[in-house]
Amino acid sequence: MQAYIQGRNVNLTFRPPNRGPVRALQGFDIDVREGEFLSIVGPSGCGKSTFLNVLLGLIKPDSGDLTLGGKPIAGPGTDRAMVFQEFGLLPWRTVQSNVELGLELKGMPAGDRRTISQRLIEMVGLRGFESHYPHELSGGMKQRVGLARALATDPDVLLMDEPFAALDAQTRDLMQVELLRIWQEAKKTVLFVTHQIEEAIYLSDRVMVMTKRPGQAKKLFPIDLPRPRDYEMRVTPEFNELKFAIWQSLKDEITA
Numbered sequence: 001m002q003a004y005i006q007g008r009n010v011n012l013t014f015r016p017p018n019r020g021p022v023r024a025l026q027g028f029d030i031d032v033r034e035g036e037f038l039s040i041v042g043p044s045g046c047g048k049s050t051f052l053n054v055l056l057g058l059i060k061p062d063s064g065d066l067t068l069g070g071k072p073i074a075g076p077g078t079d080r081a082m083v084f085q086e087f088g089l090l091p092w093r094t095v096q097s098n099v100e101l102g103l104e105l106k107g108m109p110a111g112d113r114r115t116i117s118q119r120l121i122e123m124v125g126l127r128g129f130e131s132h133y134p135h136e137l138s139g140g141m142k143q144r145v146g147l148a149r150a151l152a153t154d155p156d157v158l159l160m161d162e163p164f165a166a167l168d169a170q171t172r173d174l175m176q177v178e179l180l181r182i183w184q185e186a187k188k189t190v191l192f193v194t195h196q197i198e199e200a201i202y203l204s205d206r207v208m209v210m211t212k213r214p215g216q217a218k219k220l221f222p223i224d225l226p227r228p229r230d231y232e233m234r235v236t237p238e239f240n241e242l243k244f245a246i247w248q249s250l251k252d253e254i255t256a
């Protein structure tokens with residue numbers, strides 16, 4: 001049976017004009033279930049962001065099959081949205097206006113936009129900050145705006161590229177809890193790229209380890225830990241066994 005998101009033998013080589021070709025993905029396979037939370041870890045430069053951009057429809061692979069809901073990915077669409085590490089907010093727009101950006105591009109009337117943005121601003125805990133500008137917000141708050149904006153167009157798939165990497169450790173822990181709550185409430189399929197193994201385990205149904213470039217799926221780790229998950233779970237033997245196993249798999253790619 002075809003998976004909700006299915007990649008088969010995806011190959012992609014960048015050909016920059018001023019230097020040699022860079023093979024980013026080679027024989028990349030992936031299966032994601034609908035509603036699943038899947039994290040991807042891999043060495044720097046192994047093709048993680050490249051793959052998310054391919055899924056988003058911004059880059060076309062050279063060969064291979066990539067489908068979403070049984071249909072080939074032909075370009076960008078409102079069924080997918082990305083959350084970036086650097087938040088990607090427009091500095092001249094308020095919180096509300098940043099959240100409504102995608103809805104505006106769709107041509108939705110202001111009243112309808114407001115109903116949706118209010119609900120999402122509430123959901124990510126930013127009520128009262130609607131008319132603030134990005135520079136008036138902390139990193140964690142900016143990323144909440146980024147998340148609300150991604151959710152505004154009600155995408156089926158949320159692509160998250162190291163979304164919490166720029167946050168301090170405590171804010172990051174809080175954002176992880178928030179993200180799980182939102183994921184459970186909004187029932188999205190999430191692909192989450194991170195460098196932090198603990199974060200990947202805590203959040204995910206499965207964790208994929210990628211090889212070094214050209215990136216390939218190396219190993220999939222099912223995370224059979226009960227939900228809802230709490231912080232204390234991180235000190236259990238089960239959690240630490242997973243952490244060690246994933247680290248072992250990843251370490252070989254970094255040192256090789």
Ligand SMILES: Nc1ncnc2c1ncn2[C@@H]1O[C@H](COP(=O)(O)OP(=O)(O)O)[C@@H](O)[C@H]1O
Pocket residue numbers: 014015016022023024042043044045046047048049050051213
């Ligand atoms: N637009 C581009 N042109 C040329 N090379 C690129 C481009 N984007 C990414 N790369 C190269 O492709 C490889 C994979 O990049 P990327 O997907 O960003 O890695 P990751 O997100 O896993 O750190 C890297 O070697 C990177 O330098």
Ligand SMILES: [Mg+2]
Pocket residue numbers: 048049050161
């Ligand atoms: Mg990247």
